[in-house]
Amino acid sequence: MLKFHDKVALVTGSGTGIGQAIAKKFIENGASVIILGRRKEPLEETSVILKEIIAKVNSGAFVRIFSGVDVSDEDGMNQMFDTLKKENITVDYVINNAGVSGPVTCFSNAALEEFKSTIDIHLTGTFWGSVQALRVMKENGKIVTISTFFTEERPLEQRPYRFRSPYTAAQGAKNRLVEAMSWELTDKKIISIGTNPGPVHSDRIYKTVYPKAAAEFLRVSGFEDLTPIQVEAANKELFPLLGEDEKTVKDGITKASQKLAPSIGKDAGKLATTITNLLNKIQTIAEKVQKNTSHMIADQQFLSQGQVAESVLNLCDDEIARILNGKVIPGDRVFYPVKPHIGTTTPGVHQPNFTGRSIVFTIDATEKSDAQRVEHLAQHVIKNGGKVACFISESTPKELQEYISSKFHSHVVNIKNPEEVKKWLNTANTNLGNILAVIHITGKLPNISKLVELPRAKWQELVEKFITTPATVAQGVLGQFVPGGDKDPRLYKDAKGAIMIVGPDLPVGAKVTGLQRAQVEVFRGALRPFTTTVNQELSDVLNSKIRLITVFPGSVTGSEPNNERIAQALNFLVSDIALDSSEVTFCVDESRLG
Structure with missing residues (x-):
């Protein structure tokens, strides 16, 4: 009897790569599979392979195809x-x-629509696919979520992944979603497990991620006599040539040079030489990144897709699954040395004088304590000579809008709209003077019985509130600090500024449950890698003096958060000490971590 005979596995993204390998492994072990994805042709090709295996093992299993199904598409999944x-x-x-x-x-430089799309596919696709799957699952079912090793792993360790901010934000949230679902699905006797495979042999890494990362390094500083904008234009022409034969590459470079020469103002022949050098440099850096990563693995070997598939099937074993329910298995094998990045209270600094400087608050409050936090922080700024402007989200309850507006110069605006953010930051800079820092208040997580019982629209609101809106504000602020820096990253060198995201809080009370903490951690889990990744770009890649930190109020003991500690975090953020600190996420009410 084959181990998974008479069982059914649904594998998302299963037309190629790891998904296809997992489907094959299930079929080899007797299971039927449901495969789905956006493109019809790869799914049909996979189906042929799977049916050949079924005939070989004589399991009587079936293969069901759902093509044109994008996991981020609500209607398609429904x-x-x-x-x-x-x-x-x-x-x-x-x-x-x-x-x-x-x-x-x-x-x-990342388009916000692409940022949101990445979150939708990785995080919301995982959430909604799991929620909808409950309709066709029974007791003892397993939900296995595949994430990445570029998220937090061990206590005090947060792995940055430069150039991949939406990817890491989504993956961090997915890991914590795995844990939250394990709490929420106990009554249904359904198990939730996550796994973080390390680097895996795949075209996505070799032809997309590593070369694009290499190209981004070259865009940031320009290449030979090309500006960053010109490098970016050339890169778009070069990527389709990666991995092609010598003649195809040569012809492609010739066409690209002829196409770009008029706008760049160079002779096509000379430009072809420059573009050839650019492609060679991209390949050299990409190979170096791959080599450096492999040297952080004991046997210096990336996993095969089949090995990842084997690990997934092991996690579906009844006994192993019961033992590991709610766990995220760090299967990456990568010894990745990192600085702490996560701390408790910020280092003490001398009280800054804010005279002649302005602090802008963007506020997405949930309850009165959020508004009182704004009041405390704003008074701290004013008391020390600074000016304050408050931009309150339209989604903030009206009574909280009125509470804040009665005390400080405020406007109710759509802070989810990047153009609105840009407009109001310009207004504040013009009317109040140089913006020293922007503080974004996410507000607390609303009371929720179970995430898996939320309608899709309510889930989207939470993702927007705690992930995409902070990102929208942060990108708008960067545009204010460095106008034109998205197109010419050289402008970031030595630029100054400070951004602080505050929240969401851990729940307060003497009888806080593990479920309540797990729900909040889904969204804190997104902001940790986001913060770490963006900071590494700002400091190590762009050589700026702009810093983004995130402050998470509250503690695992359920104690009341102390807003004065957040004020001290602001003092630290605008000091020179922050420029040399590796810690960028602060759990200010915790006495220790880990």
């Missing part, structure tokens, strides 16, 4: 599970594998 429900198909294993590289560029 319709797929409607169909499975009508056909009385019970799913035993859901493997959340679908993903994209997302933009591989500095956060300041």
